[in-house]
Amino acid sequence: MVPKDLKYSKSHEWVKAVGNNTMMIGITDYAQEELGDIVFVELPKVEQQLKQQESFGVAESVKAVSDLFSPVSGMVVAVNEALGKQPELVNKEPYTNGWMIKISLAAPAELSGLLSAEDYEKLINEGSK
Amino acid sequence: MPANDTNKKVWRLLIDDPQDGAWNMAVDEAILCQRKNGETLSTLRIYSWQRRTVSLGYFQRIDKALADLCAQNSIDLIRRPTGGGFVLHDQEFTFSVIFSRQDLRDQHQAVEYFRVIATCIRKALLLLGTTASLAENEFNGKDNHFFCFNNPTKYDLLIAGKKVCGSAQRRYRDIILQQGSLILSTPGDPAYWQQASGLEEVLRQKISLAQISTAFQQSFASELKLNFVPGNLTAAELLLARQLAAEKYTQDSWNYQGNYQGDHA
Numbered sequence: 001m002v003p004k005d006l007k008y009s010k011s012h013e014w015v016k017a018v019g020n021n022t023m024m025i026g027i028t029d030y031a032q033e034e035l036g037d038i039v040f041v042e043l044p045k046v047e048q049q050l051k052q053q054e055s056f057g058v059a060e061s062v063k064a065v066s067d068l069f070s071p072v073s074g075m076v077v078a079v080n081e082a083l084g085k086q087p088e089l090v091n092k093e094p095y096t097n098g099w100m101i102k103i104s105l106a107a108p109a110e111l112s113g114l115l116s117a118e119d120y121e122k123l124i125n126e127g128s129k
Numbered sequence: 130m131p132a133n134d135t136n137k138k139v140w141r142l143l144i145d146d147p148q149d150g151a152w153n154m155a156v157d158e159a160i161l162c163q164r165k166n167g168e169t170l171s172t173l174r175i176y177s178w179q180r181r182t183v184s185l186g187y188f189q190r191i192d193k194a195l196a197d198l199c200a201q202n203s204i205d206l207i208r209r210p211t212g213g214g215f216v217l218h219d220q221e222f223t224f225s226v227i228f229s230r231q232d233l234r235d236q237h238q239a240v241e242y243f244r245v246i247a248t249c250i251r252k253a254l255l256l257l258g259t260t261a262s263l264a265e266n267e268f269n270g271k272d273n274h275f276f277c278f279n280n281p282t283k284y285d286l287l288i289a290g291k292k293v294c295g296s297a298q299r300r301y302r303d304i305i306l307q308q309g310s311l312i313l314s315t316p317g318d319p320a321y322w323q324q325a326s327g328l329e330e331v332l333r334q335k336i337s338l339a340q341i342s343t344a345f346q347q348s349f350a351s352e353l354k355l356n357f358v359p360g361n362l363t364a365a366e367l368l369l370a371r372q373l374a375a376e377k378y379t380q381d382s383w384n385y386q387g388n389y390q391g392d393h394a
Contacts, residue, residue: 011302036240040188055301058187062240063213063282064298065187 001029003095007111008120009071011053014095015114018102023072026099027090030124035061038087043079043100050074052110056101059090072110074103138232141169142346142357145176150184150207150218151378152370156362157306158210158299158377159370160227165304169363171228173349175342178218180205186213186277186297191385208384211308213297214277220327222311222341226349230303233353243284243296245353246307250286250294252348257341259331261286261293278312278325286311291326311341 006014012031016024032038040060050056055067056076079101083089090098105111115123145156153176163169182205185191191206195215199206204217226246230236233245247263254261264285277295281287286294296309313336314327329336346357362370377383 034237034239036238042188060186060188060212063186063211063243063296064239064300065210065212066239066300067302069302 002117002121002124004117006095006117007071007114008117008123009069009114010123011069011071012124013069013071015071015111021105021108022077023074023103023105024099025071025101025103026094027068028120028124029094032091032094032098035059035064035066037061038090041083041087041090041100043083044076046076046079048076049106050076050103052107059087068100070101070103071114072103072105072107074106076101077104078102138353138355139170140228140232140349140353140355140357141172141360143172143174143360143362144342145174147177147179149179150182150205151374153178153223154184154207154209154378155370155373156366157225157227157308158373159362159366160225161210161299161301161304161306162369163363163366164227164229165301169366170358170360171232172226172360173345173357174225174227175338175345176223176225177338178223182207182218184209184216184218185384186215187211187299189215196385206384207378209297209308211297211299211306213295214275214280216277216295216310217317217321218310220312220314220316220329222313222328222338224309224311224345226305226307226309228305228307230305232355239300240283242305242307243298246296246309247284247286247294249349249352250309250311250345252352253341253344254286254288254293254328256344256347257328257332257336259288259328261288263287264292276321277310279321279323281324288326288328288331292324293326293328293331 006016008014012028014028018024038059038061043057050070052073053069056070057068058065080099185208251261264281264287266282281292285292294311296307299306312327313329315322
């Protein structure tokens with residue numbers, strides 16, 4: 001299931017507008033399933049500047065540490081502290097309580113380069129064939 | 130193993146002299162960085178350690194007891210760029226594999242890349258005269274202080290139910306660094322090795338690193354349908370490894386905290 005009201009990157013992150021120029025970011029259900037059970041998450045500090053496609057943190061699952069990538073540029077304004085004690089939220093509720101960071105958008109034009117839910121669904125369906 | 134079969138992929142074979150832990154980790158990360166930039170070949174690297182060293186997984190915390198134990202026994206401590214648990218690098222054969230997902234048949238579940246590499250190692254063990262199986266236990270990595278070889282988990286190599294080879298990965302988009310240890314013997318505290326066994330103990334004979342290296346080359350080449358070319362680090366890898374060793378892997382801020390934010394990737 002791919003929520004219709006979000007934007008997506010080809011590298012399986014989602015973006016949701018949550019306020020004036022603020023975007024919430026997480027990884028998709030497809031991505032969490034690919035990673036397996038997540039046991040640790042390391043997120044950036046608030047006020048860190050991120051460029052589009054830059055690594056903003058890492059997650060450990062099944063003895064593997066994977067980099068996480070920001071689908072847009074901007075400044076980190078919040079991180080999901082709950083993932084420190086409950087990293088499994090990324091697996092269980094990837095689109096809601098498993099969110100990772102909120103970013104104050106630096107380049108709104110980047111949003112137009114992201115995928116719609118329909119296009120993202122096509123991407124993962126092609127990838128799984 | 131002809132290197133001129135144009136139908137096969139070409140990987141680099143890197144065999145290093147014994148080095149300290151900081152250099153060993155820095156080289157693996159430097160190759161990962163260069164491989165993701167498309168500036169180096171996928172690589173099987175075989176290396177060893179100048180001194181006994183405990184390596185920690187990326188997210189593991191060092192407690193005082195472990196730090197004291199290492200200090201009292203002249204054992205170095207290093208934090209890896211990969212996940213997983215503590216490993217004592219002593220009587221072992223150490224290797225890393227740096228490859229692209231496209232090098233292997235694409236797997237949706239990322240853990241399946243462990244299986245592909247484990248299949249190569251199982252074949253190498255067969256060439257060396259023993260039969261291994263792949264562990265099926267699901268991973269429970271929430272225990273932050275676990276010893277790798279006391280926790281056989283999915284796709285580790287087992288002989289007679291005991292773990293002989295364990296691995297951990299770092300993934301950067303489509304590029305994967307897998308670091309692995311094949312245990313030769315299990316010296317010292319038996320508590321550490323309850324679930325483990327050494328290859329020399331299984332075979333009841335000494336075995337040279339060169340023999341294992343040859344078996345690895347043959348098994349990886351045949352299982353993954355590739356040719357190896359012996360090589361060295363590129364100039365860019367060497368430069369980056371020196372920088373990573375100096376700024377990251379020799380620093381207490383990395384080895385003792387694990388919260389180092391520098392990004393050479």
